[in-house]
Amino acid sequence: MNALNQYQSVNRQTSIVDADAHKLIQLLLDGALERISMAKAQIQLKNIEGKNRLINKAVEIIGGLREFLDKEKGGELAERLDALYEYMEYRLFQANLRNDLEALDEVARLLKEVKGGWDGIREEVLEQALV
Template sequence: MNGLKAYQRVNTQTSITDADPHKLIQLLYNGALERINMAKARMQAKDMAGKGKLISKAMEIIAGLRGFLDFEKGGELAARLEALYDYMERTLFEANARNDVAKLDEVAALLRQVKEGWDGIREEATQPRVASAAV
């Protein structure tokens, strides 16, 4: 098991090192979803300490996503995402306090929706901006 964890750690570090800004956000979404799924399993196994650590990690990742918001460029969309991230963090807090699997599922579903939108703009987000010239 230690070998598997070491491999995962090296694989994650390599992914982060090689990632462009768009990919980094994708990795954060994946990480939050993974922590929520693992927390759900820990909750069902009655491992309250493990559940709490994983939910806290998911909340930290969501706070990190919030930190990447650019309100100057993102305008209303950034404001809406900030409100959604705030809701997700509060809902995860409640899930932890009440051992509520449904709240974990709710946040995971919201994250998947936002991630799908983010994944959908990959090409647009990674293309260099080309100024159009008037002919």
């Protein structure tokens, strides 16, 4: 098991080093979704410390996503994403406080919607990078 964890760590680090800004956002979205899924399992196992750590990490990741927003260039879309990310952080705090699986599911659904849109523009981003 330890070898698997080491491999995953190296794989993540390599992905981050090789990532462009668009790919980095994809990795952050994946990371937040993974932490939320793991937090749900910790709630079911009644592991409060593990749940706290994972939800707090998801909140940190979403905070990082908020920091990436360029409100000057992104205009209204960036403002709406900022508000959505703020709402997600709020719901994660509630989920942590109340061991609320529904709140975690809601945030995961919202993140998946954002990720779907972000993944959908990947080709366009790559084409613009070549220009």
